[in-house]
Amino acid sequence: LSATILALDFGGTKHAAAIAAPGERQWRAVRRAPAPPGADANSDIRTMIALARELLSSASPLAVGVSFGGPVDTERGVVRLSHHVPGWEGVSLPRILEQEFGVRAAVDNDANVAALGEYRFGAGQGCRSLLYITVSTGVGGGWVLDGRIWHGADGMAGEIGHTTVDPNGPLCPCGKKGCLESLAAGPFVARAAQEQLTEHPGEGRLLLDLAGGKIEEVTPKLISDAAEGGDDLSRRVLDAAAQALGRAIGNAANLVNPDLVVLGGGMMNSGDRFWKEIRRVSCETALPQLRVEVVPAALGNEAPLWGGVALAEEILGLAS
Numbered sequence: 001l002s003a004t005i006l007a008l009d010f011g012g013t014k015h016a017a018a019i020a021a022p023g024e025r026q027w028r029a030v031r032r033a034p035a036p037p038g039a040d041a042n043s044d045i046r047t048m049i050a051l052a053r054e055l056l057s058s059a060s061p062l063a064v065g066v067s068f069g070g071p072v073d074t075e076r077g078v079v080r081l082s083h084h085v086p087g088w089e090g091v092s093l094p095r096i097l098e099q100e101f102g103v104r105a106a107v108d109n110d111a112n113v114a115a116l117g118e119y120r121f122g123a124g125q126g127c128r129s130l131l132y133i134t135v136s137t138g139v140g141g142g143w144v145l146d147g148r149i150w151h152g153a154d155g156m157a158g159e160i161g162h163t164t165v166d167p168n169g170p171l172c173p174c175g176k177k178g179c180l181e182s183l184a185a186g187p188f189v190a191r192a193a194q195e196q197l198t199e200h201p202g203e204g205r206l207l208l209d210l211a212g213g214k215i216e217e218v219t220p221k222l223i224s225d226a227a228e229g230g231d232d233l234s235r236r237v238l239d240a241a242a243q244a245l246g247r248a249i250g251n252a253a254n255l256v257n258p259d260l261v262v263l264g265g266g267m268m269n270s271g272d273r274f275w276k277e278i279r280r281v282s283c284e285t286a287l288p289q290l291r292v293e294v295v296p297a298a299l300g301n302e303a304p305l306w307g308g309v310a311l312a313e314e315i316l317g318l319a320s
């Protein structure tokens, strides 16, 4: 086995480890494990090291690149916190991994790492700058500018999910109203459809049928299926989410004018109409002199792992 890079993805509910040789674009091997209920930072780290040891046995990797599902202070090399798992505050994850594997390790926030993964190995290959947005249970984002992750003064750049789209909109988990996340993330879209079904009895028949007649069983997937089948209520709900995304993207494009906007996450499987509406409103919001190119992510749920490879290649001086 030739020397490989170790990529780690600490997710909120599942962990993944993979190895790849520098320059290769296929995994040598991948291991995944769920984060058990009651997990804390220590058990997460033990789980991840065990996965990595299955891949490496006693060999050392060349370097370690890590995606972490929460904010990371990359200057100090410490995790700020996890929104899912207790005990991560102030943990020096790079140092722990460096001691374990005897090589350098780089850790960054998952949306940033996924952005870098798409830039180097996915939809962003060949461009100079991109905005990556993942729309699933939340809305995360990351900037790659001139080939590097842009962290911003406080390491908080890319938080497009908490840009205000509608000051009178729903309450966001961050405490503000009408953030993009509260208008476009899966659970909020499901809740919007549920409210519409309650307020307009007789509408959304197809959606309600697909949910077995139970409003509380409505999911983003069912809304997308019903919209595809011509359900007006479902189309209205998805259009509103797409318009929120389009506004946020158009505003971001006006500020930074990236080559590309890459969209990933489960909500982006909501059909052609959803994509068309995002693109329409993005262009409508941006100045006419700007080209706003919005494309699907290419790496799916492996974007954070490939971004880990890209981080490790930066450590090794291999990033072009």
Ligand SMILES: [Zn+2]
Pocket: 161, 162, 163, 172, 173, 174, 175, 176, 179, 181, 182
């Ligand atoms: Zn918010």
